[in-house]
Amino acid sequence: MGRLSAALLAAFSWIAFAIPAQAIDVKAAVLRVDYPTLLPISRYDLRPDDLGFAGAALADEDNGTTGSFLGHTYETTTIATAPEEADSAFDALLAQGIRLIVVQARGEDLLRLTDKAAAAGALVFNAATGDVALRDDQCRGNLLHIAPSDxxxxxxxxxxxxxxxxxxxxxxxxxxxxxxxxxxxxxxxxxxxxxxxxxxxxxxxxxxxxxxxxxxxxxxxxxxxxxxxxxxxxxxxxxxxxxxxxxxxxxxxxxxxxxxxxxxxxxxTFHAAHEAYGATQFQTRFEALTGRYAKPQDYNVWLALRVVGEAVTRANTADPMGVRDYAVSDAFELAAFKGTRVTFRNWNGQLRQPILLYDGSITVSVSPQDGFLHQVSPLDTMGLDRPESNCTAFN
Amino acid sequence: MKSLVVTTAISLLLAAPALAGKAFVSNERGNTITVVNTDTWEVETEFFAGHRPRGITVSPDGSKIYVCASDDNLVRVFDSTTYEELPSLPSGPDPELFILEPSGKRLYIANEDDNLVTVTDTETRTVLAEVPVGVEPEGMGMSPDAKFVVNTSETTNMAHFISTEDYKIKHNILVDQRPRYAHYTADGKRLFVTSEIGGTVSVMDIAEDGTPTVIGKISFEVAGVQPEWLQPVGARVTQDGKRLFVALGPANRVAVVDAQSLEVLDYILVGQRVWQLDFTPDEKYLLTTNGNSNDITVIDVAREKAIRSVQVGQQPWGVVTID
Structure with missing residues (x-):
């Protein structure tokens, strides 16, 4: 029944020997495009000025604490921009030498910025849009999706x-x-x-x-x-x-x-009343740091930068393609306060993750639901499965 | 059932003057400690234990129960006979789990929200040191010679080996996602670290000077149970170092592992969301706290079978036993 996996053992010994690692200074950025919108129906949905950026601040703290034992430092620049200035803001980040960029933008803008990033050898994390095409025939090899698709x-x-x-x-x-x-x-x-x-x-x-x-x-x-x-x-x-x-x-x-x-x-993906799976700890740390409740975008940005941190910690690399390759590899796994490890689909760069069903005050249920089975992972019962996705950028 | 009664009767005869043993169960959501008689398995009483009580332990002489009252930001202390509350200990913010050194003097406490291990003197009730560790410190283990405290950090995913001489971290070992618990064998030569989300137990051999070397990893599989639900949390090793028991959280099972060959031998079905474990002092029984079914399961250690369950308070988290 149980077993000691020789393969795992080999991988693990490598990791154990990898400490102490070489010093790495990780520079990342979060770019948020602020579209003109009407006020939300509910005041609870008002957009805080630091939407998403607060998640970056927490991620820098979390990654930095871990990094302090390994000689790694983390610094994340945050920029909010109007849609018409998104390209120049993005260019400025690339000009600063930043090659790991979390973007909160709509599909078409995200795609244009991602292609710009590709030319510069940069990796982009989608923290906002659920646009299905971006996980399908419009996918990009330098684009990882933290936000779940629609x-x-x-x-x-x-x-x-x-x-x-x-x-x-x-x-x-x-x-x-x-x-x-x-x-x-x-x-x-x-x-x-x-x-x-x-x-x-x-x-x-x-x-x-x-x-x-x-x-x-x-x-x-x-x-x-x-x-x-x-x-x-x-x-x-x-x-x-x-x-x-x-x-x-x-x-x-x-x-x-x-x-x-x-x-x-x-x-x-997340809400401020979620407390199962140790999430209370995320909430209390986030609230102590930012003075407000966490929004899904904060969590997405935090998670994107935690993916970076995990790659730096385990694979000793902050190289954009090194991070990407580690993230979509079988070795990658990450705890994300959702009761199960989150991993990436190596056919379209989408993060597999449980989805919370939220009624405005509590987590009512978490999908995938009991009884929905899959040969790879129950999480793959949600979204585009390998045969359904026309993405070829990861082949 | 019958065999249990017989065994109990014999043990009472052999250990004639012994008083009934007790198990103290911290109920995270109920804010109480439930006291269970470990001879009759009846609940004796339940008393207020502070807000969000989690980690629980006992002084070496068995007279005092210490409990991490997480939401009160202190360690509450109770008399194990009268259940009267004694003066509290400072713990730093949000204490979750702790470990008492064998002499009973220093208590090492994981402060989940502040990335610290706080060292508290149980006699003077003062904080001796604060040791910065990784993000979300939780598991606390101590080498039998009391020279090292091992803290696991759930988001940093490391086991930090802290020297009890100078409170400095001497080794950091990366383990799988969300390490929850660290436990040495009685001879101090081996250390087990459970990883809840990674689904594994990392095994390290410990050199004379305390240096760890990772020698392998234990993984689990149960037919009909999704691998994602096999989440190792609490762990205990028998005194002879032969058997390792691992609580598997939402898989509702305790794994029985050969602690030398690291082979998983069996899975014992227990209550729902099994969290922490403790042996009775004679090591006849292993008790499990089951957070979702609000009960504890009693496992006969020699037979490696669950023999009964006892209803306790709301969301039982930790358990400690005394003679």
Missing amino acids: AMKADAVAQFAVWKKWDEWFLISGSNPQDIALAEAYRTSARKFGVRITEDREFTDTGGSRRTDSGHVLVQRQLPTFTQGADDHDVVVAADGTDYFARYLSYHLWTPRPVMGSGGLVPT
């Missing part, structure tokens, strides 16, 4: 629905491009897990005065009529990538049903 998040929701036997969905999607892409992810998940979408409607974004004093009066009158007459369904799934209606759905439906997706029970 497909992973949709699959996380779908698995929970299937586990609950909520296999008839009413899909309500928004009309903006991000909403449409997200709705497509939910339709794909529904097909993948044998769920029937019995009703599929678009809630058109016409703007509105939703946050004025009487906004809720209109919401209370409009949404029941909008959702009237839908075919039988167990649950409403909302695809609202631009945050204009999904949060209103609960309690305002014609037929009372639970809401999942962009409202109600939301799939996320």
